[in-house]
Amino acid sequence: MIPLIEKYRDFLPVTAATPVVSLGEGGTPLVPLPRLSERLGVSVHAKFEGMNPTGSFKDRGMTMAVSKAVEEGATAVICASTGNTSASAAAYAARAGLTVAVVIPEGKIAAGKLAQALVHGAKVLSLDGSFDDALRVVRGLVERHPISLVNSLNEYRIDGQRTGAFEVCDDLGDAPDVLCIPVGNAGNISAYWLGFNAYREAERSRRVPRLYGFQAAGAAPLVEGAPVAAPETIATAIRIGNPARGDQAMDAMRDSGGGVSAVTDSEIMEAYAMLAATEGIFCEPASAASVAGLLKRHAAGDLNPGETVVCVLTGHGLKDPDTAIVNAEPVRRLSADIDAVEEAVFGD
Numbered sequence: 001m002i003p004l005i006e007k008y009r010d011f012l013p014v015t016a017a018t019p020v021v022s023l024g025e026g027g028t029p030l031v032p033l034p035r036l037s038e039r040l041g042v043s044v045h046a047k048f049e050g051m052n053p054t055g056s057f058k059d060r061g062m063t064m065a066v067s068k069a070v071e072e073g074a075t076a077v078i079c080a081s082t083g084n085t086s087a088s089a090a091a092y093a094a095r096a097g098l099t100v101a102v103v104i105p106e107g108k109i110a111a112g113k114l115a116q117a118l119v120h121g122a123k124v125l126s127l128d129g130s131f132d133d134a135l136r137v138v139r140g141l142v143e144r145h146p147i148s149l150v151n152s153l154n155e156y157r158i159d160g161q162r163t164g165a166f167e168v169c170d171d172l173g174d175a176p177d178v179l180c181i182p183v184g185n186a187g188n189i190s191a192y193w194l195g196f197n198a199y200r201e202a203e204r205s206r207r208v209p210r211l212y213g214f215q216a217a218g219a220a221p222l223v224e225g226a227p228v229a230a231p232e233t234i235a236t237a238i239r240i241g242n243p244a245r246g247d248q249a250m251d252a253m254r255d256s257g258g259g260v261s262a263v264t265d266s267e268i269m270e271a272y273a274m275l276a277a278t279e280g281i282f283c284e285p286a287s288a289a290s291v292a293g294l295l296k297r298h299a300a301g302d303l304n305p306g307e308t309v310v311c312v313l314t315g316h317g318l319k320d321p322d323t324a325i326v327n328a329e330p331v332r333r334l335s336a337d338i339d340a341v342e343e344a345v346f347g348d
Ligand SMILES: *Cc1c(COP(=O)(O)O)cnc(C)c1O
Pocket: 056, 057, 058, 084, 085, 152, 182, 183, 184, 185, 186, 187, 188, 189, 237, 238, 284, 286, 287, 314, 315, 316
């Protein structure tokens, strides 16, 4: 296992004194999507971040945030989360021997993410409010107590998440033409932009991609140009009405020649099912926003034939089994009889 921090040490704010807290994050596969590529006439790859230790890209930032928290003498960490940040914080805090509290919006966290936070021993606090309320509360708490905030407001999170861009460039031999990515609190898209630029400045790549960010239609403050008071979407990981890094993300998309747009829940679920059924990749609904968005941008004529596109699939489908099951064909129940099973398997 090579910790992410070791692999990209030259690009990260660590020293010999930084205790590296690692679970083997990063090094996720860049999977070609041949059927989608053929259909669209571009070369599409999925950066499958579900393959990180806790099943989402959050681990890239968390290895940095928790390592630096330990270096700075913290004994506890806290975050507000739509789910994956709490799963990741809980795992890395357990690894480092820190106590951890996670504050989540009531009833809106996928089952797998909740299970992770609980099993790693986090204090899980469910608020009667939205993610944005939860973030406001933890921001206040860290002013009152010497406890480290590991939301993506924490710059170390962003530093670590830039490594996603480094890996994409390493795998392709250069940056792609286009990066499609879901946007919630807007930390990840900001981190990718910083990463692509840092890599080009270091002459490890020659160009930077156009960034297309995608929000869910019911939670699209950047598209609408104003906070959304009651964000709503099946893609709970991006159910955010007032992104902390919204301005930074908008600048990044503009400077890259890309832009932000919205995809509906039904477009998200169509892309989610298509990825699983025709490409063999099971991502969570929020992640599928990147592919739903690619289809939309393609239909609008925003891609040139033959371009290289990377869709960031931010989290694993196993995070949210309920959504998978509810949206699939029901299981068929049969008697334990060969004729009945034969008919079910070979009949229509
Ligand atoms: C956190 C998360 C996002 C959104 O990332 P931001 O940095 O908040 O924009 C998207 N998808 C998944 C699966 C996530 O966990």
